Amino acid sequence: MANAVIFDYGVGNLLSLKTALEKAGLTATIGTTAQDLAKADAIALPGVGSFTASLERLDKVKDILQTKVAEGTPLLGICLGMQLFFESSEEGPGSGLAFFKGTVKQLPSTVKVPHMGWNTLNITRPNELFEGIAEGTYVYFVHSLYPAPIDPEIVVTKTEYGTTFTSAVAQKNIYGTQFHPEKSGDIGLAILKNFAKIVVR
Numbered sequence: 001m002a003n004a005v006i007f008d009y010g011v012g013n014l015l016s017l018k019t020a021l022e023k024a025g026l027t028a029t030i031g032t033t034a035q036d037l038a039k040a041d042a043i044a045l046p047g048v049g050s051f052t053a054s055l056e057r058l059d060k061v062k063d064i065l066q067t068k069v070a071e072g073t074p075l076l077g078i079c080l081g082m083q084l085f086f087e088s089s090e091e092g093p094g095s096g097l098a099f100f101k102g103t104v105k106q107l108p109s110t111v112k113v114p115h116m117g118w119n120t121l122n123i124t125r126p127n128e129l130f131e132g133i134a135e136g137t138y139v140y141f142v143h144s145l146y147p148a149p150i151d152p153e154i155v156v157t158k159t160e161y162g163t164t165f166t167s168a169v170a171q172k173n174i175y176g177t178q179f180h181p182e183k184s185g186d187i188g189l190a191i192l193k194n195f196a197k198i199v200v201r
Helices: 015-023 034-038 051-070 185-200
Strands: 003-007 027-031 042-045 075-078 102-106 115-120 138-143 145-149 155-160 164-171 174-177
Touching: 003 015, 003 034, 003 051, 015 027, 015 185, 027 034, 034 051, 042 051, 051 075, 115 155, 138 185, 145 164, 174 185
Parallel strands: 003 027, 003 042, 042 075, 075 174
Antiparallel strands: 102 145, 115 138, 155 164, 164 174
16 A cells, blocks of 8 residues: 655644545555655645744755655645645745745634634636535635635635635645645545545556
8 A cells, every 4th residue: 555654743633634544545654754755655744833843844854855746756735734835924934845936824814713614615626636526515624824826727726714715726746735634524535535546546
């Protein structure tokens, strides 16, 4: 079975994501070193922690991460994990991985923050990660920030909460969700199964 390595930033409970990836048909391990990532058939950047603190942890594996992605290894970023794909964040200092141009912005103060609970996906562009997922499907969110990509072509889904924000991105072998598939029940599992299919093809 293909091995998905979940990179551990040093905070948060990664067990729910590990369990969900295993249910989706992958072997999932938690990694902390460049050597762990070098052996990965797929890499997941989970949705826990702060932008700046996570970058400090990612710094030691940034080169191997960028090499693996350039070689075509599927990469899945969830919540904060997706935000790290961009250049910078209003949450704090530091340069993101810059796979995509754009910044990460705070949700407006006109709504309760963090945005926590179920909300819908407006699918703006077909993508294999969302194969079989219907327009208007509910998924689970827990976040205070969202990515604002410069290139509209990478945007796959949008969601409304105080503003219309990008809730999923995809380009080549890089996939990101602002929502948590591992907390989104059967729909989330279906999305992770689609990711598993991408990994093993």
